[in-house]
Amino acid sequence: MLHTFVVYVDNKPGVLNRVASLFRRRAFNIESLTVGHTEEAGVSRMTVVVDTDAYGARRLEANLYKLVPVKRVDDISAAPSIVRDLALIKVAATGEARTHVMQLVDVYRARVVDVSPESLVIETTGTEDKIDSLLEVLRPYGVIEMVRTGRVAMARGNMRTTRSSEPVPGDLIADDVSNCSV
Numbered sequence: 001m002l003h004t005f006v007v008y009v010d011n012k013p014g015v016l017n018r019v020a021s022l023f024r025r026r027a028f029n030i031e032s033l034t035v036g037h038t039e040e041a042g043v044s045r046m047t048v049v050v051d052t053d054a055y056g057a058r059r060l061e062a063n064l065y066k067l068v069p070v071k072r073v074d075d076i077s078a079a080p081s082i083v084r085d086l087a088l089i090k091v092a093a094t095g096e097a098r099t100h101v102m103q104l105v106d107v108y109r110a111r112v113v114d115v116s117p118e119s120l121v122i123e124t125t126g127t128e129d130k131i132d133s134l135l136e137v138l139r140p141y142g143v144i145e146m147v148r149t150g151r152v153a154m155a156r157g158n159m160r161t162t163r164s165s166e167p168v169p170g171d172l173i174a175d176d177v178s179n180c181s182v
Helices: 015-025 053-065 095-107 128-141
Strands: 001-008 031-035 044-051 070-076 081-092 111-115 119-125 143-148 152-154
Touching: 001 015, 001 053, 001 095, 001 152, 015 031, 015 044, 015 128, 053 070, 053 095, 081 128, 095 111, 095 119, 119 128, 128 143
Parallel strands: none
Antiparallel strands: 001 044, 001 070, 031 044, 081 119, 081 143, 081 152, 111 119
């Protein structure tokens, strides 16, 4: 199962490497990783997606808390969340094909951000499935280049995923993983 972790860390050099190294040492493949500033100066927010079971997720959370620059970890996989990716897609589009591509852009609520005589660059945001679907319908026109971000996620409603210096409550970490080392 895919688990989405929101990790708040110090915004300092080497922190991303330390977090990524933990995943590597524990043999977890990172499916998606995004990092950016938060509303609080000096704090960055990482959204990390990993394919693991519940035990592996608890183990990762416990080990992340052992890293000094980590302030807080939230596994929002089971929580109602807003999840988005962003993609830029350059498509070959001239003449009548351009009209068809523009219609697809409208249907998918994407937007054209660059126009040249032979191509269009399309920006789209949404779920991974929406972006995959748009990419598939554009392939027949000739996808020249494509880049996409990793997943960003935020809990819906009143659940807050904001930085806290408080440790994880003991009942959230299984006893059998409390001895996991970094």
